Amino acid sequence: MTLEYHGSIQLVGSSQPTVALVGDDIMLPCYLDPSMNASDRTVEWTKHGLEPRFVYVWRDGGELESKKNPSYKGRTSLSIHKLKHGDVSLNLLRVKLSDRGRFRCFVPDISETLIELVVGVVSSPVIVSIQKAEAGVTLQCESAGWYPEPELLWLDAEGNLLSAGPTETLRGPDDLSTVSSRVTVEKRHSNNITCRVQQKIINQSRETHIYISDDFFTAPPGSAVYVSFLIILVLSVLCILAVIFICWMQKRKASYQLTSCSRAQRVLLYLSTV
Template identity: 35%
Template sequence: METGPDSLFLTLLLLLHSSHSVSERFEVLGPSDSIVAVAGEDIILPCYLKPNISAEDMTVDWLKLDFLDGRVFRYQNHRIIRDDQIPSYRRRTSLFEEELWRGNTSLKLTRVQGTDEGHYKCFIKAKRWYDDFTIQVLIKAVGSKPVVSIEGHREGGMCLLCESEGWHPEPELIHRDFKGFYRVKQHVIVQETDTNRFTCRVQQSRINEKMETEIHLPSELFDYATPLRMAFTVLCCLGAIIGIGLSLAVYWICNKKGNGEII
């Protein structure tokens, strides 16, 4: 077997290539539990390389799996690429660029909103190796104190409207705004009670939060709550007017006859 300079050089190249390939391999790691974020606050989506090698020469992609081609953030060739970023994430995402040298590829997301909830993939690619990690983000938001307004008489009772907005996750959904928060809007018809106190309560059991408002209705509001009662009152008034009119007409006719006038 020949062991000349050419074969020795070839062996040395293979060893160098093998060493370079092994040194470039890494794992992408992150938290095992979901990240729960409060709407309006800033959060960090942890992601890092093991071993803690530099990611400065790598491509760092943050993707939202709930979107088709949903790129949240990209770092490539030592600069941030914003061309195909999801519009709602513009000016709200950043890396800790000063820590890329030690493998920290975590993403900072500011002013979180309801639509940020979902699964995110941290995808890291080197020249000959890549790996990724997926994180779930949950958003919670406690809505406003319910507002109760009186809609008027309806179906034999008093109609109340209860409204509360800014909730996440979804309570009893009626409307969702462009930031992904939910608004509860419900009508209820109430009857007169001993206290006439009624409570509007909005509750989200997943985040163990609730808001409520109590309203007191004066008894006078229920006096004309029944449409039939109103109609009966109107008919009674009309009947009384007609009766008085007929009585006056009969009295006038009789009076004329008594005076000998011929009609």
């Protein structure tokens, strides 16, 4: 958007948003058209919704630091050399997520223009879980710390989309999103699987690859049930053996007591006859 104030001279910005990632050094474009020396003029850069609203002020041949918002101290500047040629673009260092929004470039008595800054945050996805399943292998992929919110896709070795479960999204108090998704991979999908996280607004994507060895697919169907059956069978045998041992011990003890009682009776009978 450009508003004209002074004759045919106007400020020209960009009709497309400026896109940056957190930590980038960027330039917000703003030019006088036709070109003219702007070093002796006042140039104001402000941001919508910011208080104090000034991110940079050039006045009387120098920067007016006293008006600058503290969050932009040491991060904004103009090129003195370019000012002489009508280039009043703002240099912004170490972009923060809070910088996103609409900036206003204004030269009093001439023109103003608005520039939209889109800031993105990205992170690499990670395979956090690999589990055998009846139909193959179930994978879980997660990527934490995205802005704006991205989408998560699963692809096979040929780049074909795989049918996966719904993407779960958690948004933190810092506005950053964590996305995760599960997919069950069958042998026919090939062994190379890709988890891709992408954000079209900032034109960014990150992906991770995993190779699934054939061993994960060799387990026969129902193998988990078979293993469980074996465990139950072994435990049952151990319990039976324990019961047999306890009964044998009790029988042995009873037999010993009976033998002791018979000996005592024979002694008493002998004494009675003496």
